[in-house]
Amino acid sequence: MNTVLVTSTGESTGKTAITLALGVLAKERGLDVGYMKPKGTRLQSSTGKTLDEDPMLARELLDIDAEMHQLEPVVYSPTFIQGAVRGKENAEELSEVISHHFEDISAGKDLMLVEGGGSYRTGGIVDLTDGDVANLLDAEVILVADYQHPSDLDDVVAAVEDIGPDRLAGVVFNRVSDAVYDELETEIAPFLEARGVPVLGVVPTEKDLAGVTVEELANELGADFATDAPTDAFVERFLVGAMGGDAALRYFRRTKNAAVITGGDRANIQRAALEAPGVKCIILTGGHRPVGAVIGKAEQKGVPVLLVNGDTLSVTDRAEDIVSTGRTRDERTVNRMRDLLYEHADIDAIIGDIEPSGDDAVDGDDE
16 A cells, blocks of 8 residues: 655645545546545534544545544644643644554555645644654655745755655645746756655646635625626735725736725725726625725726625635635546646656556556
8 A cells, every 4th residue: 555645835735636636546547545634724613523624525525435533533723732732632642543543544445645734844743743644654745835936945945854855755836837837847846856856746827726716705705796797707816905096006006816805985995906907806894885986987897896794804814715725625626636637747656656456447548
């Protein structure tokens, strides 16, 4: 059995989508695939319990026959962290629990995929960083990283040193923009490989994985629409309008695929946002409706205006969380990531060039 732990240099790098897409690719080869996320970090309340959404999605997409407490032995919640700080959590006992459940759910598997926490450092307070977990479960490690400029290599090198070269199988760069794609392949990858760090994939940015649509954002925020305008544009980032009109216009014009969040009574900010081509929607806080002239201009330009209760700061926090975590949490996204990995990554090197152990062997070159 091969065991592969997928970790990342930071949060929201696409780690979940990559982990599950690797599982889909392995199942297509006829492999019996298992999954585990030892530290649940993306938590929500479900049926009276706090659980991580990622194992729930993995169980559905990969047809995993295991209970949630096995897939997610440690619920890495704020309460858990406080308990660890106060000495109420025992690192050795936690390791034993993870090992026990791993042994149960990995029985008979060809490949075990282990998803790391928020980043490779998560879990350090109880000696359960992703590097520690890899040693515990004897796993090879795939490091997922973003790349926008050369200084990002510092994060990659630091993660490699923490994980250890003997554990690291290689790095997969995800969401690489066209502007730096060639540089990454021709300069950065050779630089890392000369240091003994294999680059196993350079996955380009994909528009429909790089944000959420205005409609999806509105649904998640519980927003009402003040306009009749298209809602299929993608939003990748948020701008808070809290300055004067002229300064706001200069600020808004420097970005793209953005939503402007401002008070419903800030008509000057709203007008400035409508003059910036990169603004895809306006989110108005405080429960205030905009003046009729703003609605009319927004509809003329095809820019949706959303109405949300709550203050600007809290709405911004909620919106950023939706964009940063909501892009990799459904079957459509995982299947698209599967295609991207098939085209842009060395799958054999990542999951191991192994043959199915059961009766479901298939030819992996059917495509």
